[in-house]
Structure formats: structure tokens, C-alpha cells
Amino acid sequence: SQQGEEDPQALSIQEGENATMNCSYKTSINNLQWYRQNSGRGLVHLILIRSNEREKHSGRLRVTLDTSKKSSSLLITASRAADTASYFCASSNDYKLSFGAGTTVTVRA
Amino acid sequence: DTEVTQTPKHLVMGMTNKKSLKCEQHMGHRAMYWYKQKAKKPPELMFVYSYEKLSINESVPSRFSPECPNSSLLNLHLHALQPEDSALYLCASSHLPETYEQYFGPGTRLTVT
Numbered sequence: 001s002q003q004g005e006e007d008p009q010a011l012s013i014q015e016g017e018n019a020t021m022n023c024s025y026k027t028s029i030n031n032l033q034w035y036r037q038n039s040g041r042g043l044v045h046l047i048l049i050r051s052n053e054r055e056k057h058s059g060r061l062r063v064t065l066d067t068s069k070k071s072s073s074l075l076i077t078a079s080r081a082a083d084t085a086s087y088f089c090a091s092s093n094d095y096k097l098s099f100g101a102g103t104t105v106t107v108r109a
Numbered sequence: 110d111t112e113v114t115q116t117p118k119h120l121v122m123g124m125t126n127k128k129s130l131k132c133e134q135h136m137g138h139r140a141m142y143w144y145k146q147k148a149k150k151p152p153e154l155m156f157v158y159s160y161e162k163l164s165i166n167e168s169v170p171s172r173f174s175p176e177c178p179n180s181s182l183l184n185l186h187l188h189a190l191q192p193e194d195s196a197l198y199l200c201a202s203s204h205l206p207e208t209y210e211q212y213f214g215p216g217t218r219l220t221v222t
């Protein structure tokens with residue numbers, strides 16, 4: 001059920017820098033969601049953007065959605081060591097989520 | 110209570126064993142999900158329960174058998190598994206089946222020997 005790609009696969013940044021990751025999906029969607037997963041644990045929902053929205057903010061997170069290009073981006077500003085995790089986008093359609101391949105982010109102190 | 114709990118945390122089983130994974134939520138959510146996640150891969154949807162009825166089965170082999178005894182509980186019965194079934198099994202729930210954020214449990218790490 002994996003639907004899309006994420007770019008980059010891995011990202012290493014210094015604490016305080018911004019992290020940007022991109023996601024592409026293949027079919028029409030109701031919404032696009034982003035999740036974080038720490039080291040083999042459960043996923044935590046970060047933010048949801050509906051198909052009729054173009055940009056959304058939540059704290060240090062900014063998400064954009066371009067339905068014409070079937071793509072989304074997640075920006076984490078002023079990164080912290082605690083942001084070290086894998087980030088997955090998930091497109092929602094037909095009552096189910098399809099996850100992208102994920103981006104592994106490492107924030108160096 | 111915004112937590113989804115899963116038991117056990119770890120499970121080692123032989124290929125002839127029968128075991129069950131359990132998932133529980135008390136958020137009043139009416140949709141519950143089972144996912145399988147292999148190392149360094151995204152979660153893959155296995156089953157969706159909507160209002161305690163199985164609504165989606167993603168062509169999962171019959172050695173995996175889901176059960177939803179009530180609106181708070183979700184089980185995954187395992188029988189005659191293969192070593193390639195070793196993975197992290199994640200349970201999730203959402204308010205309604207469509208278009209809502211999902212709350213995930215911590216997962217059960219399954220090893221089939």
C-alpha cells in the first residue's frame with residue numbers, strides 16, 4: 001500500500017538549522033498527513049493538511065501541499081536534538097492511509 | 110486518555126505456534142487498524158475495522174486473522190507464521206474511518222523462528 005516517495009531518504013543537520021523534506025503521492029487524496037517515528041516505536045501524528053488547503057502551520061512545523069503536482073513538503077524550523085526521528089508522509093484516500101518511504105532526520109548537537 | 114496500548118511488546122514464536130496480539134483504546138474511536146512494518150520501511154496497512162466490522166483486508170495471508178470483540182479492542186491471531194513475517198506490528202485507531210488522523214500504539218516486535 002506504499003504510495004509515494006520521500007526525498008531525501010536521510011538528512012543530517014546541526015541543531016538550530018531548518019529541515020525540509022518532500023513527499024510525492026500517486027492518486028487523488030482527501031488529505032495528506034505527516035507522522036514522526038522514533039527508533040522502531042509507534043508513529044505520532046504531526047499535522048494534517050486537507051486537499052483544498054495549500055499551507056498549514058503548527059508550532060515549528062510548516063506543511064505545504066500542491067495537488068497539481070501531487071506533492072507535499074514538511075519544514076521543521078529551529079531543529080532540536082529531540083527532532084531526530086523518521087518522518088513519514090501519508091496520503092489519505094478510500095478510508096486508508098498510504099505511507100511514503102520516509103525521511104530519516106538526524107539533528108546533531 | 111489518548112493512548113493506544115499493545116501487548117505484548119515483544120513476541121518470539123515458532124512456525125507451528127499460535128499466538129495473539131492485542132490492542133486497546135479508550136478514546137471512543139470507531140475505526141481500528143493493523144499495520145506491519147519491516148525495518149527501515151514504512152508501515153503497510155493490513156486490516157481496517159470500521160464500527161467493529163472488517164472493512165478492508167489488504168490481501169493479507171490467512172495465517173493472520175483479525176478480530177474486533179468490541180469497540181475498544183482489536184486482536185490479531187497468528188498461526189503457522191513464516192520467518193519473513195517477523196516485523197513490528199502496529200495498531201492504530203481513529204475517530205471515524207474516513208480522513209482523520211490516526212493514533213498509533215507502540216507496536217509489538219514479532220520474531221518468528
